[in-house]
Amino acid sequence: MQDTATPAAAALTSEQSARAVGALRDTLGADVVVLPAEFAGRKHADWSRTPSADPVALIRPRTTEHVATAMKICHQYGQPVVTQGGLTGLAGGACILGGEVALTLERMNGIESIDTVGAAMTVLAGTPLQTVQEAADAAGFMFPLDLGARGSCTIGGNLATNAGGNRVIRYGMMREQVLDVEAVLADGSVVGGLRKMIKNNTGYDLRNLLIGSEGTLAIITRAVLRLRPKPHAVSTAWCGLPNYDAVTTLLREAQERLPAGVSAFEVMWPGYYDFVLQRLHELRAPLEGRHAYYVLLESNGADPERQAAAFEDFLADMLESGVIADAALASSEADAAAFWAIRDAPGEYPRLIPGRVSFDVSFSITDVGEAANRCEARLRARWPNATILVYGHLGDGNLHIVVHEPDWPPTTAPEVQQVVYGVTGEMGGSVSAEHGIGLKKLKVLALSRTPAELAAMRAVKAALDPLSLLNPGKLIPP
Amino acid sequence: MQDTATPAAAALTSEQSARAVGALRDTLGADVVVLPAEFAGRKHADWSRTPSADPVALIRPRTTEHVATAMKICHQYGQPVVTQGGLTGLAGGACILGGEVALTLERMNGIESIDTVGAAMTVLAGTPLQTVQEAADAAGFMFPLDLGARGSCTIGGNLATNAGGNRVIRYGMMREQVLDVEAVLADGSVVGGLRKMIKNNTGYDLRNLLIGSEGTLAIITRAVLRLRPKPHAVSTAWCGLPNYDAVTTLLREAQERLPAGVSAFEVMWPGYYDFVLQRLHELRAPLEGRHAYYVLLESNGADPERQAAAFEDFLADMLESGVIADAALASSEADAAAFWAIRDAPGEYPRLIPGRVSFDVSFSITDVGEAANRCEARLRARWPNATILVYGHLGDGNLHIVVHEPDWPPTTAPEVQQVVYGVTGEMGGSVSAEHGIGLKKLKVLALSRTPAELAAMRAVKAALDPLSLLNPGKLIPP
Incomplete structure (x- = not known):
């Protein structure tokens, strides 16, 4: 228009x-x-x-x-x-x-009520995410949204930015965790009745319009959150794969064949893997040798015994068919935590690479491999010695790219952004997968949204x- | 405002x-x-x-x-x-x-492309739902939305009304089946880039604003649909339960303990059950005797052998603990079809009860039992001889109520509506769970939406x- x-x-x-x-x-x-x-x-x-x-x-x-x-x-x-x-x-x-x-x-911090029959929790918007997670757990449920900032970020902020995280592949973004929101509009009127219905087709979806609007349409004051069944079994594996086709094959096979589905599918490119293992000495390599791609695969389910057997059968099949070159199965929570520590290494970036340029982009799952290749090749051609770290939640197309070279002048960051956002624009990707636009991405929003939008x-x-x-x-x- | x-x-x-x-x-x-x-x-x-x-x-x-x-x-x-x-x-x-x-x-009828890596299908809005279901199946996936009108209804109509159906408990409403929509606004401008990203936080969620807007904000012309892994095993049981607490307990236990989760949880009140078995002679009673509630429980998953064993174990536990009074496990597709035939009997309403007054309301899952009781008691007090049929998708709070008495004058329908919508309003329910507002529910929309909304x-x-x-x-x- x-x-x-x-x-x-x-x-x-x-x-x-x-x-x-x-x-x-x-x-x-x-x-x-x-x-x-x-x-x-x-x-x-x-x-x-x-x-x-x-x-x-x-x-x-x-x-x-x-x-x-x-x-x-x-x-x-x-x-x-x-x-x-x-x-x-x-x-x-x-x-x-x-x-x-x-x-x-x-x-406005606190949980107002938990409905254990309806699997719903009514909370004030200033409640920290971790408080909600713990209260859900204590009531016998799970609240699946999870981010590194869980101790500080609030439900209202999670809603305003439609937060994502690691479990989107199974549970969806923040907007999928919410039954209703209460919000104050610009003129002071209050919308949202804190209703708990999953099916409710009564006019425009104001709830989803306000979620992700980053505080520009309303002030979200309360929300009814949807709780999920608590998983009783977690199966985790670290896999080395020979090529990108194998990565997408593993994703699809896991989604189709694992009885409890896929709760995390984190892909790491070798540049990332080598960098974090070299720089963080507390990390241990789960596999010997080097692979073209690494995948952290997790399946959360209800039935510990049957699930473990099915997960092992699946990995054996994938090894036999050559989709996976090598794999390590977590046999304890400590093993799983050690795998996750490799994926969670970006928490150490502020100390390791303070001058980094970071990206949170997404593509069609089909395009993620090619998008990463193009970004890396173009960055490498221009800055041969730069550190380039690529990793992401492949199950939802989300790619994180971190670029750094010591002693870069301040003018370099916009040039690096031009390269990565250029690839994002030309491949029909999103300049913001999960962090939002805010102030930082105003200039590149038009790469992902048309003038009519x-x-x-x-x-x-x-x-x-x-x-x-x-x-x-x-x-x-x- | x-x-x-x-x-x-x-x-x-x-x-x-x-x-x-x-x-x-x-x-x-x-x-x-x-x-x-x-x-x-x-x-x-x-x-x-x-x-x-x-x-x-x-x-x-x-x-x-x-x-x-x-x-x-x-x-x-x-x-x-x-x-x-x-x-x-x-x-x-x-x-x-x-x-x-x-x-x-x-x-504008046809499938433009299927992306088997990204599990996405791009379709024209005039494509019938059944065509999409069959194309997804042929490509090795499932498109989970399913309605009785599947052969005639179109994807554009499903989007315009945010269609629901039987599988919402597991897969969500139509809005959860869509990655992007293309639409023409009132001034002829076109929005929506047919993007395939699952994570995409780039401004207001126009997609969800248009979905469910019933043709009042835009004309949806194309959509990118999200495909799901095809289930390889279906477990189905017909259960008789002693009271409403047992119904909600069964729902929660099934969601927490069945390895493949719950793909359908259809509740039927005895008035419904007795009526359809009496009037449709091709239906067979799955259980002997009469129960306070009947539940059709279904779990769709990946692993036939392990799933069947887990489903049987679960039913045995529920019988032993008294949550279920009696149950019949489908041992064949024919058994499952016979159970579903009882739930699908409303397809025969036009023939059986042509002058019926029908409702599609929803409540918090906690309130569904009480809402049904109130509606039935008030209707019965006023019309002692009326046929009152109550059934619904409990997992998402959706209740269908059908009321009928031969030879009612035309003035009765508004009186019946006043009773049921009155209960809906006083219990904070929704006057339209899945059918939308259109023209028929304009007068009662204010029961579910505040003046500010x-x-x-x-x-x-x-x-x-x-x-x-x-x-x-x-x-x-x-």
Whole structure:
């Protein structure tokens, strides 16, 4: 569609902002609305290291009503708002550009109820992911979303960014873990009835529209999460494979033949494997020799004995048919943890490769191998000595690429990005598989979205937030 | 949010419509744009028996470009459009109110490609569901959506209504079966790049906004469908249970303990069971005696031998612990088909109970038992001799209720609806679990959606279809 309604950037003078903050504080009180002098030193940047200004005030609501009241006042005064969760984002979506108030969900932290018959949990949006995981476990269920930031990130942030992680292949993204959300719109009205129905076709899917909108359409205040049966058996193997066709064959065969399906299928290219084993001495090589690809295969299920036998039979078949060149089966939790430690090595990047350029892209599963080849070849041609690490969740097409060379000038990062995003654009991939757009990927969003799609996004934004109060300047390119 | 922008009903004079149709025919030709005299006798009502007028013209596009051109012209002339698929809907969403052109996807029928590595199929929106199921099967996969209307309904209609069916408990609704959609918006612009990524966080989820919007936001022209591994083993049992707690216990235990999970969990109340066995003589009772509830339990998996053993072990445990009072295990496909025939008996309703009043509601799984009790008690108090049939897909909270008494006057149906929708409203249920709102449920939508949600829906509608050209008068109450 044609762009008829680009939301205007809302910019208040400092006097106007002061009046808005004054009205907020008068109505909600000094406990909820805190002034800059009172929160000096507080961090407002996320894990992406995107620079952040200080907000003109910090709102710390305790209830949905507080949020609704705050937005009514902001709407009246034209005061822009940035919602903050655990500040663990990787795209700069929660940083302050200047002139906004910050609204943190940190006090809306807690589990309201667990429905063990309906397998549903109602939580406040500021609840950390790990708290939810532990409460689900204690109630005899699993909450499957899992990320490295689990201790700090919040359910509201997971929803705002439609978080992914390692188990998407089996359980889906965050949007698949949610039955309903409650949210406050830009004018302070509250939508979402915290309903628990799995089947509910009653008009537009506002829930999915708000999920992944990165704080630009609403402030999510509560959610009904869907709980899953707790797995009683985990089978894990580390596999070496001879070529990319073997990798996709293994994926398909595992999905079709493992009784409990595939709960993780993590692919690592040899450059990644060699690098992390060389640099992290606590890691042990699961296999002898070197392979063209490494796969961490996991299957989570209900029936320990039968599952273990089926998993072993499957691996034996794959070895015999040459799909797998070599494999190590985890015979204990410690074995499995040692395999996962190799895949989780990126947690050490800040120490090992502080100046890295990182990518979170995705492709059709068919294209992932070729996409990785093209990126690596073009990067290598230009920077022959660069460290290039490639790995990803192949089952959902998600590829992580990390590029680094010591002593690169600051001008190199944009050149590296041009190479990788260039391949992403030409192969119809996504410039953001799971981290979102925020501020960091605004410039490349058009590689994955057509002008008509961007126009439709702007029209929806203008419809639900006509004054552009919610997280202005993020997600939607100007 | 406040209602600031209710889409106006677009009403053209017959002269204005004639000009619009003339422009459509001049541009797209007489092959694509057909006049009333040329389609006399063609049906425009769906399976809900909602009365339908004739459209002022019938557009039969062969390509997305045809659809885009048609919408550009309709946009220019203010001509409203009703999109039609297989006309198997149950809510009157595709019927003609008067003055619209009908746009049928019947010529956009076919599978464009199957990606066996990425497990994805690209199809035209007019392709029948059964064609997709058969093509997936031939390629070694399964397309899990399944409905009684499979031979006639189209993928576009399944998307427009977010179709459900029997396998939602395991595979989700139609929106979970789709990687991307291509669609034409009201102004003729085309959105959706037919991308195959499972992880793709690049802005607002337009795909899910269009899915389930019942033709009011866009015309879906193509889709990339997600294929699933083909199951190699099916275990089926018919169970009699002593009370509703036992039903929910069986559901939870089956989900947690069956290695391949639960692919169907169909619950039938004894009134339903007695009625269909009495009236359909080809049905055989799987168990002796009468039970408080009947459950058809199915588990689809990868490993025939181990799965059968695990399924039998599970049933034995449930019998021993008293959760199940009695059970029959299908030992052949014929046995399983005989069990399913009892659940599929509603296909005979048009013959058996032509004047019935039917409901497709959903509740939290916890509430389904109580909701059914309340409905039945209140209906029985008012109409002691009515036939009341209750059954549903418990795993997703979906309850079907059918009420009938011979020789009811036409005024009774609204009274029956008041009872059942009253219970639905007071228990926070959904007035439409899977059939959609269309025209038939416009009046009760407000029982499941708050005024703020309806206002947000209207704002989105006005943003994407400001002239209210697409299926006006449906889905959104005036």
